[in-house]
Amino acid sequence: MNNTYEHPSLNQPVTEEQRDRAEAWLQGAYAEGRISEDEFDRRIGQVISAVTRRDLNLAFYGLVDVTRGSQALGTHPAYQPTNATLARTGQQIGKGAGAVAHFSGLFTSFFGPGLFFLLSPEGGYARKEAAKAFNFQVLSMLTLIVTGIASGLLPDFLDGILFPVIFVGWLVGTIVGGARAAQGDDWQNPLTKAAKLQILRER
Numbered sequence: 464m465n466n467t468y469e470h471p472s473l474n475q476p477v478t479e480e481q482r483d484r485a486e487a488w489l490q491g492a493y494a495e496g497r498i499s500e501d502e503f504d505r506r507i508g509q510v511i512s513a514v515t516r517r518d519l520n521l522a523f524y525g526l527v528d529v530t531r532g533s534q535a536l537g538t539h540p541a542y543q544p545t546n547a548t549l550a551r552t553g554q555q556i557g558k559g560a561g562a563v564a565h566f567s568g569l570f571t572s573f574f575g576p577g578l579f580f581l582l583s584p585e586g587g588y589a590r591k592e593a594a595k596a597f598n599f600q601v602l603s604m605l606t607l608i609v610t611g612i613a614s615g616l617l618p619d620f621l622d623g624i625l626f627p628v629i630f631v632g633w634l635v636g637t638i639v640g641g642a643r644a645a646q647g648d649d650w651q652n653p654l655t656k657a658a659k660l661q662i663l664r665e666r
Contacts, residue, residue, distance in 0.1 A: 473515060474515055474516070474517065475515060475516050476514060476515060476516075477513050477514065477516060477519050481519060482510060482511070482513065482519070485510045485513075485519055486507060486511075488523075489503060489506055489510065490503075492526070497526075506522045506523070506526070510522045556589075557587055557588035558588065558589075558644060558646070558647050559645065560579065560583060560588075560589035560592075560593075561588055561593065561645070562641045562642070563579070563641075564579035564580070564583075564593035564596045564641075565592060565595075565596040565638075565640040565644050566637070566638075566641040567579065567596070568596050568600045568637045569638075572600050573596075573597050573600035573601050573604065576593045576594075576596035577593075577663075579596070580593035580594055588647070592640075592644040593663075594664060594665045595644075595651065595655070595665050597662065597663050598655045598661055598662055598663055598665065599637070599640060599652045599654065599655050600637075602654060602658055603629070603632075603633040603636070606629055607626075607629055607633075610625050610626065636652050639652075651665070
C-alpha cells in the first residue's frame with residue numbers, strides 16, 4: 464500500500480502563467496547547456512501537454528532538486544514566481560538609496576547626491592531621485608549666493624528675513640524629498656520645477 468501523501472494542489476489545472484514560466488526555465492537550462500536538445504524537446508513537450516500541476520512537475524523530474532517544503536505544498540521551484548520577491552527587494556533597496564541621496568544633502572550639499580547619481584544604475588529609481596536631490600541642492604546654493612551678493616543692496620531688515628527663509632526652504636525641501644523617495648513617490652520639488660533647473664536628467 465502506498466502511503467505517500469500528495470498535496471491536493473497537484474490536481475489543480477495548470478495556468479498559462481505557470482506554463483510560460485516552466486518553458487522559460489527550460490529554455491534557460493538548455494541555453495546554459497544543462498540539458499541536451501533532445502531532452503529539452505521531450506521536457507518542453509511535457510510542459511505544453513500538461514493539464515495538472517502533477518503533469519507539469521513531471522517535466523522537471525530528475526532535473527531540479529525539490530525541497531520537502533515544496534513537495535508538501537504541491538509546488539515546484541522551476542515555475543514559481545520567485546522573481547516577484549526579488550523585484551520587491553530591489554524596489555526597497557532603490558527607495559532606500561533614493562532617500563539617502565536626498566538626506567545626504569543635509570551634510571554634503573550637492574556632493575552626496577552627485578555621488579549617488581554616479582554610483583546608481585542608469586534608469587533606476589535611486590539614480591532618478593539622486594538627480595532630483597542634486598538639482599535641488601544646486602538651486603539652493605545658487606539662491607544663497609545670489610542673495611548674499613544682493614544683500615549689500617537690500618535694507619538690513621530684509622537680510623534678516625531672507626536668509627532664514629532660504630534656510631528653512633532648503634531644510635524642508637531636502638527632508639520632504641527624502642521622505643517622498645522612501646515612500647516610492649514620483650515627487651518633484653516645486654522650486655526646481657518652477658526654476659526649470661535640471662542639470663542632471665531626472666527621468
